[in-house]
Amino acid sequence: MVGIVDVAKMAKVSTATVSRVLSNNMNVSSKTRDRVLKAVNQLEYKPNRLASNLRKMSSKTVMAVVPDITNPFFSSILQGFKDVALEFGYHVLLGDTGNSLEQERDYINLVKERVVDGLILATARLPKEEILAASQEIPVVLACEYMDGFDIPTVSIDNVSAGREAVEHLIRLGHRRIGMITGPLDVILSKDRVKGYYQALNLNEIPIEGVLIQEGNFSVTSGYETMLKLLALKDPPTAVFATNDEMAVGAMKAIKQRGLQVPNDISVIGFDDIPLCGLVEPELTSVSQPRYDMGYQAMQMLLSIIKKEELTRNQIVLPHRLMLRDTCCKRPSPML
Amino acid sequence: MVGIVDVAKMAKVSTATVSRVLSNNMNVSSKTRDRVLKAVNQLEYKPNRLASNLRKMSSKTVMAVVPDITNPFFSSILQGFKDVALEFGYHVLLGDTGNSLEQERDYINLVKERVVDGLILATARLPKEEILAASQEIPVVLACEYMDGFDIPTVSIDNVSAGREAVEHLIRLGHRRIGMITGPLDVILSKDRVKGYYQALNLNEIPIEGVLIQEGNFSVTSGYETMLKLLALKDPPTAVFATNDEMAVGAMKAIKQRGLQVPNDISVIGFDDIPLCGLVEPELTSVSQPRYDMGYQAMQMLLSIIKKEELTRNQIVLPHRLMLRDTCCKRPSPML
DNA sequence: CTGAAAGCGCTTACAG
DNA sequence: CTGAAAGCGCTTACAG
Numbered sequence: 001m002v003g004i005v006d007v008a009k010m011a012k013v014s015t016a017t018v019s020r021v022l023s024n025n026m027n028v029s030s031k032t033r034d035r036v037l038k039a040v041n042q043l044e045y046k047p048n049r050l051a052s053n054l055r056k057m058s059s060k061t062v063m064a065v066v067p068d069i070t071n072p073f074f075s076s077i078l079q080g081f082k083d084v085a086l087e088f089g090y091h092v093l094l095g096d097t098g099n100s101l102e103q104e105r106d107y108i109n110l111v112k113e114r115v116v117d118g119l120i121l122a123t124a125r126l127p128k129e130e131i132l133a134a135s136q137e138i139p140v141v142l143a144c145e146y147m148d149g150f151d152i153p154t155v156s157i158d159n160v161s162a163g164r165e166a167v168e169h170l171i172r173l174g175h176r177r178i179g180m181i182t183g184p185l186d187v188i189l190s191k192d193r194v195k196g197y198y199q200a201l202n203l204n205e206i207p208i209e210g211v212l213i214q215e216g217n218f219s220v221t222s223g224y225e226t227m228l229k230l231l232a233l234k235d236p237p238t239a240v241f242a243t244n245d246e247m248a249v250g251a252m253k254a255i256k257q258r259g260l261q262v263p264n265d266i267s268v269i270g271f272d273d274i275p276l277c278g279l280v281e282p283e284l285t286s287v288s289q290p291r292y293d294m295g296y297q298a299m300q301m302l303l304s305i306i307k308k309e310e311l312t313r314n315q316i317v318l319p320h321r322l323m324l325r326d327t328c329c330k331r332p333s334p335m336l
Numbered sequence: 337m338v339g340i341v342d343v344a345k346m347a348k349v350s351t352a353t354v355s356r357v358l359s360n361n362m363n364v365s366s367k368t369r370d371r372v373l374k375a376v377n378q379l380e381y382k383p384n385r386l387a388s389n390l391r392k393m394s395s396k397t398v399m400a401v402v403p404d405i406t407n408p409f410f411s412s413i414l415q416g417f418k419d420v421a422l423e424f425g426y427h428v429l430l431g432d433t434g435n436s437l438e439q440e441r442d443y444i445n446l447v448k449e450r451v452v453d454g455l456i457l458a459t460a461r462l463p464k465e466e467i468l469a470a471s472q473e474i475p476v477v478l479a480c481e482y483m484d485g486f487d488i489p490t491v492s493i494d495n496v497s498a499g500r501e502a503v504e505h506l507i508r509l510g511h512r513r514i515g516m517i518t519g520p521l522d523v524i525l526s527k528d529r530v531k532g533y534y535q536a537l538n539l540n541e542i543p544i545e546g547v548l549i550q551e552g553n554f555s556v557t558s559g560y561e562t563m564l565k566l567l568a569l570k571d572p573p574t575a576v577f578a579t580n581d582e583m584a585v586g587a588m589k590a591i592k593q594r595g596l597q598v599p600n601d602i603s604v605i606g607f608d609d610i611p612l613c614g615l616v617e618p619e620l621t622s623v624s625q626p627r628y629d630m631g632y633q634a635m636q637m638l639l640s641i642i643k644k645e646e647l648t649r650n651q652i653v654l655p656h657r658l659m660l661r662d663t664c665c666k667r668p669s670p671m672l
Numbered sequence: 673c674t675g676a677a678a679g680c681g682c683t684t685a686c687a688g
Numbered sequence: 689c690t691g692a693a694a695g696c697g698c699t700t701a702c703a704g
Contacts, residue, residue, distance in 0.1 A: 049395075050395060279589075
């Protein structure tokens with residue numbers, strides 16, 4: 001392995017000068033610079049990152065914590081993370097928690113060993129206190145979930161409004177019994193979307209019924225099963241809002257399997273707008289989040305903080321959008 | 337930040353002893369061990385990884401290079417990687433190439449800066465020589481693609497046989513004009529599956545026709561478009577084998593859009609057996625690969641090599657399996 | 673503009 | 689079983 005001393009020797013300068021040339025922010029005379037560069041090329045010298053990391057007390061690495069990388073929503077966010085990181089010479093460590101609190105904690109604890117310079121959380125089930133504690137030691141930014149009352153830097157959509165608008169769309173189509181299939185209720189973003197559901201019903205003076213709200217776990221199967229429960233009600237909903245697309249697709253399966261039609265008998269609306277929406281039949285109406293962009297901006301924010309740049313804002317709310325496709329239609333008037 | 341010297345001072349031992357206790361492989365009297373441990377706990381000391389990395393010349397990190405993390409096939413492999421890595425105290429750096437050769441090369445070059453201890457390639461479009469060169473510097477294992485004539489450690493299925501069996505299934509159902517929608521032909525695994533297609537036709541004395549083989553790029557859209565080309569033939573195929581599920585689903589879209597039915601008019605078979613297969617209608621028959629297990633075993637292999645353990649075998653072939661669902665049926669006899 | 677020197681925080685032969 | 693000391697390969701005040 002060729003080290004910096006070899007380069008220094010060949011270029012007849014000190015290692016300090018070699019280092020300066022390579023980090024190219026110091027003034028070095030162009031003559032010596034050329035000499036050094038020539039030696040670097042000739043020896044194919046690559047600085048040893050392990051050494052520079054220790055010296056600079058930085059790993060040039062950030063950890064991305066996601067609940068499930070297999071979910072296209074989170075893998076897109078990850079791509080956003082990665083593209084920014086790469087651009088700035090950072091690497092991203094994969095922190096897939098598999099939805100486990102335990103693993104989420106393990107990853108967060110890495111900050112103490114200085115294996116990463118920053119942490120980006122696309123999932124935050126841990127108590128606020130633990131997350132705050134981590135953010136005391138190291139830059140942390142939250143991607144996709146907004147934590148009320150803390151000023152940890154965050155990039156997310158407005159999940160309350162998004163939920164409300166999805167349900168209002170259904171109400172505008174004439175529906176009044178609207179089921180909700182939500183993700184786990186210990187996840188903030190689930191709670192927010194349910195809050196939106198409540199708001200929409202309240203605004204339209206539709207009474208809220210607990211049985212119409214079912215908790216799933218974001219999987220297709222859980223959407224299927226909770227939909228079955230909704231269908232078993234003596235007065236089943238005429239429309240259903242699921243807080244992710246997988247559950248919505250599971251719900252569609254259940255509806256069809258019961259011999260009913262989507263959307264004629266029951267309208268369905270999903271969340272996230274993953275590619276799957278365009279592949280099922282009928283194509284699924286869904287609330288779209290700018291997932292890649294969320295990842296992109298969250299990582300920009302994180303790197304800014306790491307570099308101690310001034311942040312213009314530290315809470316960014318990105319726009320969502322209702323993607324109309326074929327799973328929602330007017331509710332036939334009960335008068336007919 | 338509390339360092340090892342603080343612990344040493346408090347426990348009244350040398351830093352060497354503290355280090356020995358923490359790496360717990362040296363003999364330390366239980367009395368001093370207890371004293372050290374107590375100090376460690378009291379001070380909440382965490383060893384600085386940056387320092388130990390330099391000293392040990394190891395980052396305890398491996399790079400996982402995948403073409404597209406958004407693809408559920410590769411994200412499952414990644415999970416396999418991660419689970420093993422975690423188990424052995426390693427971290428995995430995300431190397432999504434976005435199908436770009438350039439980025440693949442960039443990641444591989446990281447080996448020279450010692451930012452990772454090993455490399456696991458779930459994509460290998462680079463010339464064999466470059467990959468071999470990298471494997472000279474650092475442990476490398478190939479996941480999912482087998483490179484003929486090189487003995488780089490590899491975990492994969494037998495893509496030739498898998499392709500052959502898929503096509504033979506179609507032939508057994510009476511099909512003789514069988515279309516193939518393949519991934520990019522500069523990818524080894526695509527070539528292997530095409531080879532299997534040839535073998536199946538040859539074995540059954542069916543002449544090979546070039547127009548029946550169309551090259552896509554693994555996307556739904558490319559499956560759709562290439563299927564359109566096949567349908568435009570004056571004598572279109574009665575069955576199609578696509579080398580991944582996304583393209584198969586795209587092909588199904590094209591078929592339906594032309595007013596034809598799957599499988600009654602045209603049978604379709606995919607590859608990878610991702611969850612999507614169970615969500616489209618009709619449900620897609622597909623060749624299943626043990627993707628999580630491929631990732632798992634590949635990472636085990638890599639870590640073994642890093643630790644310089646003896647490998648029993650360095651080429652592992654895992655079983656594939658044809659998952660029969662609803663997109664293939666008997667070809668109606670043309671005599672009738 | 674350049675060099676000599678210190679030091680980042682560990683770990684590991686070496687000696688006892 | 690334990691400690692003193694060297695050193696991993698860089699970078700960065702400091703001095704000139």
